[in-house]
Amino acid sequence: MLTYILRRLLQVIPVFFGATLLIYALVFAMPGDPILALFGDRTPNPALLAALHERYHLDEPFLVQYWYYITGVLRGDFGVTFSGRAVGEVLAETLPVTGRLAIMALGIEFVLAIVIGTISALNKGKLFDNTSLVIALLAIAVPIFVLCFLAQYFLAIQWGWFRPTVGADNDWGDLWLPAIVLGISLYPVSMRLMRGSVIETLGQDWVRSAYSKGLSRYRVLPVHVLRNSLLPVITNSATNFGILLVGATVTEGIFNVPGVGNTLYQAAIRGEGPTVVSFVTVFVVLYVIVNLIVDLLYGLLDPRIRYV
Numbered sequence: 001m002l003t004y005i006l007r008r009l010l011q012v013i014p015v016f017f018g019a020t021l022l023i024y025a026l027v028f029a030m031p032g033d034p035i036l037a038l039f040g041d042r043t044p045n046p047a048l049l050a051a052l053h054e055r056y057h058l059d060e061p062f063l064v065q066y067w068y069y070i071t072g073v074l075r076g077d078f079g080v081t082f083s084g085r086a087v088g089e090v091l092a093e094t095l096p097v098t099g100r101l102a103i104m105a106l107g108i109e110f111v112l113a114i115v116i117g118t119i120s121a122l123n124k125g126k127l128f129d130n131t132s133l134v135i136a137l138l139a140i141a142v143p144i145f146v147l148c149f150l151a152q153y154f155l156a157i158q159w160g161w162f163r164p165t166v167g168a169d170n171d172w173g174d175l176w177l178p179a180i181v182l183g184i185s186l187y188p189v190s191m192r193l194m195r196g197s198v199i200e201t202l203g204q205d206w207v208r209s210a211y212s213k214g215l216s217r218y219r220v221l222p223v224h225v226l227r228n229s230l231l232p233v234i235t236n237s238a239t240n241f242g243i244l245l246v247g248a249t250v251t252e253g254i255f256n257v258p259g260v261g262n263t264l265y266q267a268a269i270r271g272e273g274p275t276v277v278s279f280v281t282v283f284v285v286l287y288v289i290v291n292l293i294v295d296l297l298y299g300l301l302d303p304r305i306r307y308v
Helices: 002-010 012-028 034-038 046-055 062-074 087-122 127-141 144-158 172-202 205-212 217-229 231-246 249-254 260-270 273-301
Strands: none
Touching: 002 012, 002 273, 012 062, 012 273, 062 273, 087 127, 087 172, 087 217, 087 231, 087 260, 087 273, 127 172, 144 172, 144 249, 172 217, 172 231, 172 249, 205 217, 217 231, 231 273, 249 260, 260 273
16 A cells, blocks of 8 residues: 555656646747736836846747746745745645645535435436436536526526625635635536446446345445445546646626636736746646545445555
């Protein structure tokens, strides 16, 4: 087990350098002068422009810029934004907000997927099963921004159940509405996976053996069926967690959530290479760690899985 964990952690190294180099190259290739764009229609002083280019190493070749960045990251310095703020400070402000939103959205997705998927599997071909499949298809087909506007209009403005926007000062309660929208948009895939997995597990020999031993349905379902049916749902949820960590840009924008998605989008528009690459670097490491935790959970859920 320890060897497996160390091997997986070592895999972070090439992923880390490859992802940062690729993202930095894409940002470097963006047209225009990001410093000049900060001044808008005004014409900056040439001396000031040259000084800013030198400060952010924008007058250096690509590999030199990347060297400055990567050596700074290895020292724990993620650089500064074009507004003068430390990237680490911006990340420390936005990541907890997006993290809370991701946890809440995944919780909603997980509960909906397990409950609806299991009931659908147990009632395969019946009214509940067919209705849940149709609703899931509709949830997949409707664009996320449409779900955002509908939830904002009805649940917040018309019925007053939630705040229509989040804002800078927020806590767990303020994020319920965007979390519900994200959870509803994510649950259909997990629900279908759960439904198919439960249907497959119900036909296995060990389930029939459990029933033949006289075990009740309330004993067989949670111990023998649900435990073995959760693996595909956990895998999909881990992927969704990585996606949400990068930031649900559209949802965060509509609900004015001061999270990673908004910040990353604005940094990309302004061509702030260090900000974009620093955010992506942190997300790559977090994504690998989350997937490692999920892999380890497989062994707990399914004793047949062993890590050699």
